[in-house]
Amino acid sequence: MRDEIELLRDARPRxxxxxxxxxxxxxxALLADIAGMRRPWWRRRRLFGIAAPAVAAAVAALVVxxxxxxxxxxxxxxxxxxxxxxxAPRLLVDEPGWEVTRADEFSVDYGExxxxxxxxxxxxxxxxxxxxxxxxDKRVAEMDDLGTAPAAGADARLFRYPGTKDYVAVWLRGDYxxxxxxxxxxADAFRATLASLHEVDVDTWLSALPESVIVPAxxxxxxxxxxxxxxxxxxxxxxxxxASDAVRxxxxxxxxxxxxxACAWIERWIGAREEGDKAGAREAADAMATSRTWPVLVEMxxxxxxxxxxxQYAAAMSSDGEVPGGRPGMTVxxxxxxxxxxxxx
Amino acid sequence: xxETRSDAxxxxxxxxxxxxxxxxxxxxxxxxHRYLERRVGRDGADELAGEVFxxxxxxxxxxxxxxxxxxPWLYGLATNLLLKRWRGxxxxxxxxxRLQAASLNGDGELEAAEDxxxxxxxxxxxLEALAGLEPGDxxxxxxxxxxxxxxxxxxxALDIPLGTxxxxxxxxxxxxxxxxxxxxxxxxxxxxxxxxxxxxxx
Numbered sequence: 001m002r003d004e005i006e007l008l009r010d011a012r013p014r015x016x017x018x019x020x021x022x023x024x025x026x027x028x029a030l031l032a033d034i035a036g037m038r039r040p041w042w043r044r045r046r047l048f049g050i051a052a053p054a055v056a057a058a059v060a061a062l063v064v065x066x067x068x069x070x071x072x073x074x075x076x077x078x079x080x081x082x083x084x085x086x087x088a089p090r091l092l093v094d095e096p097g098w099e100v101t102r103a104d105e106f107s108v109d110y111g112e113x114x115x116x117x118x119x120x121x122x123x124x125x126x127x128x129x130x131x132x133x134x135x136x137d138k139r140v141a142e143m144d145d146l147g148t149a150p151a152a153g154a155d156a157r158l159f160r161y162p163g164t165k166d167y168v169a170v171w172l173r174g175d176y177x178x179x180x181x182x183x184x185x186x187a188d189a190f191r192a193t194l195a196s197l198h199e200v201d202v203d204t205w206l207s208a209l210p211e212s213v214i215v216p217a218x219x220x221x222x223x224x225x226x227x228x229x230x231x232x233x234x235x236x237x238x239x240x241x242x243a244s245d246a247v248r249x250x251x252x253x254x255x256x257x258x259x260x261x262a263c264a265w266i267e268r269w270i271g272a273r274e275e276g277d278k279a280g281a282r283e284a285a286d287a288m289a290t291s292r293t294w295p296v297l298v299e300m301x302x303x304x305x306x307x308x309x310x311x312q313y314a315a316a317m318s319s320d321g322e323v324p325g326g327r328p329g330m331t332v333x334x335x336x337x338x339x340x341x342x343x344x345x
Numbered sequence: 346x347x348e349t350r351s352d353a354x355x356x357x358x359x360x361x362x363x364x365x366x367x368x369x370x371x372x373x374x375x376x377x378h379r380y381l382e383r384r385v386g387r388d389g390a391d392e393l394a395g396e397v398f399x400x401x402x403x404x405x406x407x408x409x410x411x412x413x414x415x416x417p418w419l420y421g422l423a424t425n426l427l428l429k430r431w432r433g434x435x436x437x438x439x440x441x442x443r444l445q446a447a448s449l450n451g452d453g454e455l456e457a458a459e460d461x462x463x464x465x466x467x468x469x470x471x472l473e474a475l476a477g478l479e480p481g482d483x484x485x486x487x488x489x490x491x492x493x494x495x496x497x498x499x500x501x502a503l504d505i506p507l508g509t510x511x512x513x514x515x516x517x518x519x520x521x522x523x524x525x526x527x528x529x530x531x532x533x534x535x536x537x538x539x540x541x542x543x544x545x546x547x
Contacts (some may be wrong), residue, residue: 004517008490010468013472015378022394027374031364161430163432224367305501
């Protein structure tokens with residue numbers, strides 16, 4: 001008798017594959033998204049590694065904070081963050097229990113955040129106004145067109161993924177295309193949630209951000225906290241950990257911090273092996289072997305796979321240098337930069 | 346130029362040159378479409394395949410190139426999208442029913458009519474059993490049996506530990522065995538890499 005899984009393999013349904021029109025439409029939609037995401041924040045972040053004078057100026061700008069006029073308690077926000085908040089749609093749901101649960105990246109040009117109330121969830125996205133027509137056309141072609149609905153003072157176009165309870169509303173707000181997406185029992189329920197969206201002032205909006213969001217002014221402090229309990233190689237410069245003028249979530253900042261330390265150890269390990277310095281290689285491998293207990297990675301482990309990947313490299317350094325779980329023969333040297341996001345030194 | 350680069354390199358460079366992501370699309374769109382077609386039928390695949398790549402582009406900074414190919418990651422995104430859109434949806438059941446009615450994948454070999462009937466019945470039973478699995482177990486089985494991913498690739502795609510892949514497969518196998526009790530007489534095998542059989546320690 002053959003193995004059940006093998007029998008199932010033989011029962012694999014025949015597939016025809018996509019026709020030319022489907023490929024063309026999907027490619028066009030992807031390219032429209034690519035074109036609509038001009039100047040994403042990670043592109044600006046990468047600039048920090050290119051021009052040293054610009055780095056100094058940019059980092060200096062990050063620590064400048066401003067106090068909003070008329071704010072009695074003197075709450076200070078990063079200047080760059082205020083610029084985002086002043087420009088972008090500042091939308092919250094005007095109903096009890098709703099809060100911002102995710103705001104992992106945003107800048108003046110592009111942003112995403114999630115609002116939730118128990119099991120209810122609404123994903124908000126803002127993009128440049130220039131992509132509005134493409135966004136609507138694409139949805140008219142792919143989704144059920146449910147007409148219009150009021151949303152934050154605008155008339156939003158309302159759509160539903162065919163056969164689902166997955167609704168999307170798209171509208172123009174000043175220089176932005178705004179998209180709201182969520183599951184709802186029916187179109188009326190989604191319309192009701194949309195109708196509760198309202199725009200708030202800068203300070204209210206900034207105050208609504210979740211604790212996991214790290215505003216630029218706090219990044220240095222948070223980075224130092226994340227380094228606690230991590231052995232760093234001699235000469236490690238924590239100020240070189242990439243800074244950003246965009247809002248970050250702890251997970252992403254944690255990946256930068258743990259990755260910077262891991263990259264430094266890996267580079268020492270590679271250098272020591274090349275020079276035949278067994279003690280140096282052992283020291284680096286031993287330091288990386290402690291990564292299983294690095295608090296920042298333990299914290300991140302439930303949220304994504306970055307810790308697991310880093311631990312694979314730590315394991316490889318303590319054995320023969322071949323990364324476990326990768327393709328046969330995949331070595332630390334060949335792949336660590338891409339895998340862990342190491343910058344070239 | 347971009348054609349000779351690995352997916353990992355293209356996705357890494359796409360941060361500065363986003364249009365390079367188009368090469369990743371060209372390489373893998375048909376594969377992901379076929380996967381979705383096997384799961385939910387052609388209409389569903391037409392609806393979802395493009396969205397997989399748009400999600401992939403949006404989340405490209407989360408891509409960790411444990412493998413040079415982006416396929417395991419794309420399979421994972423496609424599977425997550427299926428769960429989000431189709432779980433608990435009557436469309437999924439209808440799609441699987443259509444698959445059951447589809448023709449055998451016989452690759453031109455002409456079997457005797459009786460054999461073909463028997464194979465069709467077996468196939469229908471298998472697909473029914475597959476439809477009855479827990480969604481997480483079904484994902485693992487399909488990725489191993491139909492898409493021929495290694496255990497490690499499935500673990501990476503679904504962001505689950507390797508041990509979970511094995512336990513889900515074993516659970517699925519037990520469910521299938523109820524349909525085909527004779528299989529218990531043979532040593533239990535696990536399917537690893539395509540065409541590689543690994544003896545189960547259990």
